[in-house]
Each structure stands twice: as structure tokens, then as C-alpha cells.
Amino acid sequence: MREPMTLDNLAVGRRGIVRGLQGQSGIRRRLLSMGFVPGTEVETIRVAPMGDPIAFEVKGYNLSLRREEAAFIEVETIEEFALTEAPVGKALVVSHVHGGWGLRRRLRRAMIEPGVRLVKTRDNWVGPVAISVADQMHQLGRGMASRVFVQADNGQS
Amino acid sequence: MSAKRKIEVALAGNPNSGKTSIFNALTRAKQSVGNWPGVTVERKEGRFVFEGHETKVVDLPGTYALDAYTLDERVARDYLTCEKPDAVVAVVDASNLERNLYLVAQLLELGAPVIIALNMMDVARSRGLEIDIDRLEKVLGVKVVPTVASKGVGIERLQQVVHDIHRDAPPPGLPISYGDDIEGGLAQLTEAVRAAWPDRTEGARWWALKLLEGDSDALALLAGDGAENALREVLDKVRTGLEKHIGADVETAVVERRYGFLNGVVRECTRRLPGVAGRLATSENIDWVVTSRWFGIPVFLLLMWGTFQLVFTAGAPLADIVDTFFGWLGGATGSVLSAARAPDWLVSLLTEGLIGGVGSVLVFVPNIVILFLVISLLEESGYMARAAFVMDRFMHLLGLHGKSFIPMIIGFGCNVPAIMATRTLESRKDRMLTVLVNPLMSCSARLPVYILFTGVFFTRQRGLVVFTLYLLGIVLAVLVARLFKRVFFKQEVAPLIMELPPYHLPTFRSVLTHMWERAWLFVRKAGTVIALASVLIWLLASLPWGVEYASESSIIGRLGGLVAPILKPAGFGYWWAAVSLAAGVVAKELVVATLGAIHGGVAGGLNQVLSRSFTPLSAYGFMVMSLVYIPCVASVAAIWRETNWRWTALAVGHTIVLGWLLAVLIYQVGGLLT
Secondary structure, three states: OOOOOOOOHOOOOOOOEEEEEEOOOOHHHHHOOOOOOOOOEEEEEEOOOOOOOOEEEOOOOOEEEHHHHHHHHEEEEEEEEEEHHOOOEEEEEEEEEOOOHHHHHHHHHHOOOOOOOEEEEOOOOOOEEEEEOEEEEEEEHHHHHHOEEEEEEEOOO | OOOOOEEEEEEEOOOOOOOHHHHHHHOOEEEEEOOOOOOOOOEEEEEEEOOOOEEEEEOOOOOOOOOOOOOEEEEEEEEHHOOOOOOEEEEEEEEHHHHHHHHHHHHHHHOOOEEEEEOOOHHHHHEEEEHHHHHHHHOOOOEEEEOOOHEEEOOHHHHHHHHHHHHOOOOOOOOOHHHHHHHHHHHHHHHHHHHHHOOOOOOOHHHHHHHHHOOOHHHHOOOOOOHHHHHHHHHHHHHHHHHHHHOHHHHHHHHHHHHHHHHHHHHHHEEEEEOOOOHHHHHHHHHHHHHHOOOOOHHHHHHHHHHHHHHHHHHHHHHHHHHHHHHHHHHHHHHHHHHHHOOOHHHHHHHHHHHHHHHHHHHOOOHHHHHHHHHHHHHHHHHHHHHHHHHHHHHHOOOHHHHHHHHHHHHHOOOHHHHHHEEEEEEEHHHEEEEEEEHHHHOHHHHHHHHHHHHHHOOHHHHHHHHHHHHHHHHHHHHHHHHHHHHHHOOOOOOOOOOOOOOOOOOOOHHHHHHHHHHHHHHHHHHHHHHHHHHHHHHHHOOOOOOOOOOOOOHHHHHHHHHHHHHHOOOOOOOHHHHHHHHHHHOOOOOHHHHHHHHHOOOOOHHHHHHHHHHHHHHHHHHHHHHOOOOHHHHHHHHHHHOOOOHHHHHHHHHHHHHHHHHHHHHHHHHHHH
């Protein structure tokens, strides 16, 4: 777990855990009743074309908040990183995939879905990322790889 | 227990839970629409008969909670606490169980006799969610009826359960345990509440909870003197004690634990079927395009353009038919009456006054019907929330809400349906502001005025001049909105906490019901006001006896003569200019029609009279005046219908002043410059 920050700073595709709420009682109360209670997982889904508001997923549904409202919510980001930023040669586990159904289907064909263990074998900073999943080698384009989020594999799960 | 007693049930539920579909399915056609007393929140009532017993159904506003922070929540809560319905049917979206149950938990804590309509079971199943109904009933201690309202599944059983409610014992209330620490405090506080307010019927525990949560209504009750003093002391003590113990504010802790309980309920009563995508794949795919960085705005503009085209292009031939019909009706009535030797004044009153006036408004009906068809499609499919998401940034700059964009665009066609379209806005502030500035969107009825005057004075730059008028309308709308926001709504914060519900295919019936409701409201309400106004204008134009219709010696002509000096600083201080503007209040096209009637038509001397009487500057001023001054009668009626007489008076008043000021400013300052 990293140090706390506010929800408006949670990048698209990243997940966080709600830690607390600030702001006036009225607005805090509304955010609470919509499900932003401490301990809840939130994911940033996308940012509107003009940069505001932002769409989030919380408690299994989507809702949008303006940046000013999102700034009232303190979150702790979940320790995970995009496959493009992951270290080479370490044991990793896929924590989640940020993308539409098409992307997820293509990834599933390459056996990449949440919970799957993999190792990044090669990354030359440009061009595709090479990974090995269940002893099979795959190459992922950088765009695709940047949407696959992984955590260090500590052998559980 | 008398078996013939009429049962009254309330329908509560989150927005997008399918509450409206349940309401429609339960009550079929037996519905009536009105407003909740004192507020402009729609109140719908319906009835159904089950085994010979009539049951009244009151549709509460869709809310996420009962915290009394929004107008809708307050309306719902006041109804539940004051009128105590025999049952509350809580409509719950089965595919979004946890958040929907939050409202149910609050209903149960209030002590309401709840029946759950577990709606959208089909969606839940397609998302791989299996719900153990028996278990849910047992855990919550209420009856649960699975339904698919859009297909009418489970409705009869729901009616049966509602019908049986008075036979069953009242529910025990939801025993959520808030943990030893909070429960300890609650017990103390409940005791103090019972001592202070022995006659409050909602239950001492509920008030104790509300006090602990910092509920504004509950705290307001504490302001009293006497018994409240002791209660205040206990509350302070309990609150500080808990805060120290929990290390966070009590309000957050209470909601957190309530959600914690519900999370447990959901886990206990549901099972995810393996192998089915948990998320709504299609919905996400649509969103990936429709709200994306690149396509979001183009898709929105395209849809708006399509709406506009459909409403005003496809509506035009239908509107022509209505127009032709009323023309024929007027003619036929005229000849029948003349043949029956009816006096001329009666013929004129009926044909020119009543049929002409009402006809000029009913002409809008085809456009309104199509518009509401499109709007209910956009809304029920779930796109409306996306449109607001895409446009909110821009509209927020103007002091409005993302959803205000649609009424504003529609206003360019006709302000009447546009004002009615503001119903999609939840916050009163946004709704009032959008209604008030809407007449500044230059509707198509102003176009004849622009065409006439630019044709005489600005032949070279016609397009440009007309464009500046549209632009001026928008700029004024922004300025007026910001001004009114500062003056009237300083305190109100309207955050954008907006659900983006999954897309779904609207059902034929719900779309048609919605469309019909709106169109009928327009015909009924606007129709009566307009019939009166038309007759009034006719009287003013025909009295005293024997004058030529709308001539200088008629009352309206004399009033025009009185008003003319006021218009002089704007450069058009003529009685006939005043009369044409007055006639334009009925419908803005009538400005041109009246000018024509007085000066012998466009074919006659109208153009010469205009070029003699106006300068380009005063002509521009006159066009600005036509744009800004009093919205037409139909718009005023619509504003009245959506707000109250104060806002309507403001809408009329500020536009007169603004229009006159601008016309004078243009003429005077322009005169100095040239």
C-alpha cells in the first residue's frame, strides 16, 4: 500500500481503496450513501472528453463525479502496475485488465485474465513486450500491455 | 379489520431501478400526475383493483437514500413519516443489489412496512448472479417478490402480496447491529429521545440514529427548548465519546457499518455463476465509444442534430396538417355561423380569437410528441446520463448542469418543449435556471421577424446579421444564468454525483406512456391558458364595438399609442410597432403577421413603411427586442407549469426590461458611433 491521495488523482485504469471522506456534511453524506465508504474498492473508468467529470466503478456500478467532488475522497492505491512498467524476470500475477470486452477477449485467448501468473521475459522499452504464461511465450503490443495490471506474485491465491 | 378498507401503498426505489416500469405495470392506465404540495417535484398516483379491492399507489421520487439532503429525498421521507402508507414497495435492481438495499435498510429502520420488488431479475441472471430469495426474505424479515417489470413478470404476485399486507403482522424492523460501541451510544440516545419526545411515532431508535448521523432535519428539531436541552447534552456526550473511541467521525462510521451489514447480506444471499462475465460487456463496449475522448462529443452532437432534424423536419408536415385543419375549422365554423345569421362579433371571436389562437398552439403538438418520443428513448436507454457526462464541463462553465444542454438545443426549435424537457434535471437550481434562460434561445418562430427586417435593411449581410442574433441569445443566456445563480441560488451546491446506468433497450410501452403523458399535459394545461389569452387579445383588438380589427382606434391600438413613447428611445416609437410586439406575445410569428395586417401585407406597402420608419440600427434593435422580450404565451404557460407564478413573473419581467434596455442601447450607442 502506498501513501494516501485523493480520488481525482487516481489514474484511469488504476484501483484504490477508500480511506476517508472530507468536505461538507451534505456532500460527504451523499458520497457515503452512494457507496464510497471506507474500505471500498474504486476503479477509475474514464475521464470525460473535456477532462471533467470522471467515471468510476464502485460497488459494481458506474457513476461520475466532478473533480472537485472526487477530491473529497481519500484513497490508497492498490499496489499494482501496468505490464509495461513491470520488472523483467519477476514472478507476477495479473490483478486486473482495464479495457473493453474486445480487449479482454483477445487477452483471454492469450490466457491472460485476472489471477493468471506470468513472467515478463523481455522488454526493450519500444516494441512488444514478451511474456511467458504457463510455459508458453506470447508477445503483447505496448498499447495492450499498458492495460494489463499486475502485482508481484507472493505465492498465494 | 374491515375488508373494504382502501389500501395505500408507496413505491420507493433508486433512480434506474425500474420503478417507473413497476408503477406502470401495476397500475396500467389508471394514473394521474400532479405535483407534491409546495414543491415542483412530480407526484404520480395510480390505482389497481385486485380481487375486488382497490389499492392506491403513490410513486415516490427516485432516491438513493432517505437523508433529506435533496428535495426528492425530503419529499419521500416526509410522505413516509407523515402519511404512513399501509405498505412501501421498495423496487430493488437485482443486478445492483448492495447499493439498492441501502435505501431498503433505511426504509426498514424507519419502521416502514416494506415489500421488496426484486426487479430486473433477467439482467441479474445474464450477469451470472443467482439470488437466494428465501434467504433474503429471512435475513431482512420482509417479503421479496422477484419481478421483470418490463415484461410484466411477477406483477400479479406483487399485487397479491400488497393486497395481503394488512393480514400480516407488521414487520419487526431491521435489526442492523452497528457494533458494541455505537450500539451502546445508541441505547443511551434512544432512552433520551424517548424521554424528550414521547409522542414521536417514528420510533425512538430511528431518531437516535438520525441524530447520531448528523441528519439536518433531526438536528433542526433539537433547536427547541425544554426537553431538548437534556437530549442535546446526551447527544454531545455520546458523540464525543464515540468519536474518541472510533477515531473517525460517527456519521461515516454509521454509514460504513450499515454498508458492511448489507455487504454481508449480499454475500450470504447471492452466488456468482462461474463462466459468465460479471460485468455488462455490451454496456461497456458502447461506453468505450460513446463517452470516449475522441468520439464522445461528435456522437453527442450527431444525436442532438438527429433529434433536432426529427423533431422539426419530420414534425413539420404533421404540424402543417394541424395548421390546415384549424384553418379549415375556422373557415367552416365561420360559414356555418354566418349561414345561421350569427352576429359578426361572435363569428370573429370564435374563428379569429378562439380557433385561431388555440390552433396556433396546438400546431406544436406533433413536434412535442416526436420530441418526447426521442427524449424518452434517450433517457430510458441510459444515454442521457452519458450526454450529461460528456457535456458537463462545458455547461458547468455556464453555471448549469450537463443535462441542461438538451433543453438549450431544443430551444432553438421551440422553447415550449424545451422548457418541458427540463424535467430530466434533478436539482431545483439547475431546473429553474435552465427554464428561465431558455426563452433566450432563438426559437424558429422568431425567424420570420429576422427574415422580414434583414430583407429590408441588411440585404448584403443577411446571414451574418441573423447569426449575430442567435449568438446574442446564447451570450445573454449565459450572463442571465450566472446573474440569477448568484442572486437566487448562492447557497445551493449541486454536485454532479450521477449514476451511469447500464444501457438497456427501452420497451415500446414505457416510451409511449412517457410520450403520451407529456403531450397530454401540454394540450391540457397550455391549451386552457392559451385559449384564455387568445380571447383576451381578440377582445382588446375588437373593442370598442365597430372598430376595424387591431386598428389604431381599437383598445390594443390605443394601448399601443400609450406604449409607443416608451419605445421611442429605441427608435421605433410607433403605435403599430407596439401593437405588433403585443400580438407577438401570443406567438412570435404574429409580429410579422400583425405588421402585415396593419400595413396592407408584404405585397402592399409594408416594406416601404418599414424602410421609411426604421433605420438599420432601430431595425436591429427591433429584432433584438423580438428575440428577448416576453416569451410567447405558450412558453409562459410552460414556465408556469414547470415552476410557480413567482418564477413566471420573473421570466416575463426580466425579459421585458432586458429587451427594452438592449434595443435602446443599440439605438443610442449606435447613433453616437455612426
